[in-house]
Amino acid sequence: MAKQYPQDGPGTPPANTLLQSLHDLPRGPTGEILTNMLPTPDTSHVSFNTIYEPSEDSFLLLDTLSSTTEVTWLRKRFASKTPYLVEVGTGSGVVIAFLTANAEQVFGRPILSLGIDVNANACHATKETVRKATAEQTAGSLYLGSITGDLCSSLLPGSVDVLVFNPPYVPSEELPALPGLERKYRDKFEHDSHLLALTTDGGEEGMETTTRLFAQIPYLLSPSGVAYILLCAQNRPEAVKSWVAEDLPKGPWLSETVGSSGKKGGWEKLQIVRIWNEKAAGNG
Amino acid sequence: MKLLTVNFLTCAVKTCKTSSESYPLHFRDAQLEQNPQTFNPLFIRNILSRLDWSALTTTANELGLTAMLPDHNPADDMMVDSEGATEEEKNRAKDNVISEEVLKKLHTFLVDTAVIEGKLVCGNCGFEYPIKEGVGNFLLPPHLV
Numbered sequence: 001m002a003k004q005y006p007q008d009g010p011g012t013p014p015a016n017t018l019l020q021s022l023h024d025l026p027r028g029p030t031g032e033i034l035t036n037m038l039p040t041p042d043t044s045h046v047s048f049n050t051i052y053e054p055s056e057d058s059f060l061l062l063d064t065l066s067s068t069t070e071v072t073w074l075r076k077r078f079a080s081k082t083p084y085l086v087e088v089g090t091g092s093g094v095v096i097a098f099l100t101a102n103a104e105q106v107f108g109r110p111i112l113s114l115g116i117d118v119n120a121n122a123c124h125a126t127k128e129t130v131r132k133a134t135a136e137q138t139a140g141s142l143y144l145g146s147i148t149g150d151l152c153s154s155l156l157p158g159s160v161d162v163l164v165f166n167p168p169y170v171p172s173e174e175l176p177a178l179p180g181l182e183r184k185y186r187d188k189f190e191h192d193s194h195l196l197a198l199t200t201d202g203g204e205e206g207m208e209t210t211t212r213l214f215a216q217i218p219y220l221l222s223p224s225g226v227a228y229i230l231l232c233a234q235n236r237p238e239a240v241k242s243w244v245a246e247d248l249p250k251g252p253w254l255s256e257t258v259g260s261s262g263k264k265g266g267w268e269k270l271q272i273v274r275i276w277n278e279k280a281a282g283n284g
Numbered sequence: 285m286k287l288l289t290v291n292f293l294t295c296a297v298k299t300c301k302t303s304s305e306s307y308p309l310h311f312r313d314a315q316l317e318q319n320p321q322t323f324n325p326l327f328i329r330n331i332l333s334r335l336d337w338s339a340l341t342t343t344a345n346e347l348g349l350t351a352m353l354p355d356h357n358p359a360d361d362m363m364v365d366s367e368g369a370t371e372e373e374k375n376r377a378k379d380n381v382i383s384e385e386v387l388k389k390l391h392t393f394l395v396d397t398a399v400i401e402g403k404l405v406c407g408n409c410g411f412e413y414p415i416k417e418g419v420g421n422f423l424l425p426p427h428l429v
Binding site: 081082084109110112114118120123124127137140142143144146147148149150153154155156157159178179 | 285296331394398413420429
């Protein structure tokens with residue numbers, strides 16, 4: 001099941017079609033076709049009853065983070081430091097497994113990585129996805145593991161170098177409660193539906209969960225830290241970027257759209273925004 | 285969950301954030317597992333500078349693994365304060381290599397060892413975060429959010 005984008009008119013192709021075409025033709029942020037395709041991690045062991053199935057948004061993250069521009073930027077940023085990467089909302093683990101297994105190609109060096117998800121099933125699935133993706137590695141990165149948690153509430157402040165978040169961004173009337181707060185379910189169907197809703201439903205403007213994560217960014221990132229956040233058109237990305245520039249604490253913060261897909265009538269349906277700070281890193 | 289993870293975690297309770305007692309979290313009833321990985325001395329050397337050595341020492345002591353860690357961060361020996369240092373000191377720092385034995389022990393401790401069952405306990409509020417099948421649960425009950 002893919003996140004269902006709010007219908008923005010007749011003729012919106014179903015997410016599955018988009019997924020297929022994107023997957024066949026990976027493109028970088030400026031639309032260039034990526035020639036040196038890195039392998040997509042195998043998630044065939046994952047049960048998608050409660051876990052988000054890798055979709056257009058997941059693949060946009062893979063394509064963007066392995067694009068020539070981002071690879072160049074990241075290698076320069078972490079030329080003399082082993083980056084510690086945290087992915088929030090790993091789901092199947094396809095993104096963190098990709099970045100851990102292909103760290104040499106993306107960051108120019110091995111990395112440390114940690115996954116967080118609100119759903120313990122997703123944490124177990126991620127462990128297996130990373131294990132499979134890194135099985136062939138000999139001098140590889142170190143995946144610390146996955147923890148269950150509410151965003152980054154249990155992470156040491158000032159420690160994260162690379163934060164990746166594919167949020168529940170679809171506008172919804174209600175924001176689903178965290179699993180720890182609502183444990184009683186009538187049956188398995190209700191349980192599974194609730195966990196799946198957590199992977200997609202973002203409340204007002206689809207931004208309620210993302211806004212909470214934004215509030216953590218200034219305290220979470222290291223001086224050389226960078227965050228990659230996926231937004232959809234209904235999240236009003238331009239307004240979000242202005243807010244980041246003007247109101248995110250401990251700034252000034254810079255933001256730039258570094259990947260996008262699903263252009264329709266001049267609007268990008270999905271985009272990935274890079275957020276970083278130039279104060280201490282001294283490059284970029 | 286690799287032992288090194290604890291170097292990057294703190295209590296999720298808001299009021300604990302300002303307390304030095306909330307870091308590192310303390311292991312209780314920890315069941316460890318060895319999962320040997322390829323030894324990469326360069327990787328170990330590269331991550332040393334980002335470790336909180338005193339927190340790591342606390343963790344090692346709690347698990348009875350004190351012997352796995354040198355008493356100070358070997359990366360400190362490699363760094364010389366460039367302002368105060370003489371040429372001789374700088375050269376000595378440059379030549380200073382961390383012995384393979386030390387790096388291998390660190391590899392075993394940081395890379396090969398994982399905790400599969402147990403708890404992580406906050407030294408400030410006492411809240412116990414359970415670890416099951418290698419996954420730590422940091423979701424708080426409603427009254428602590």
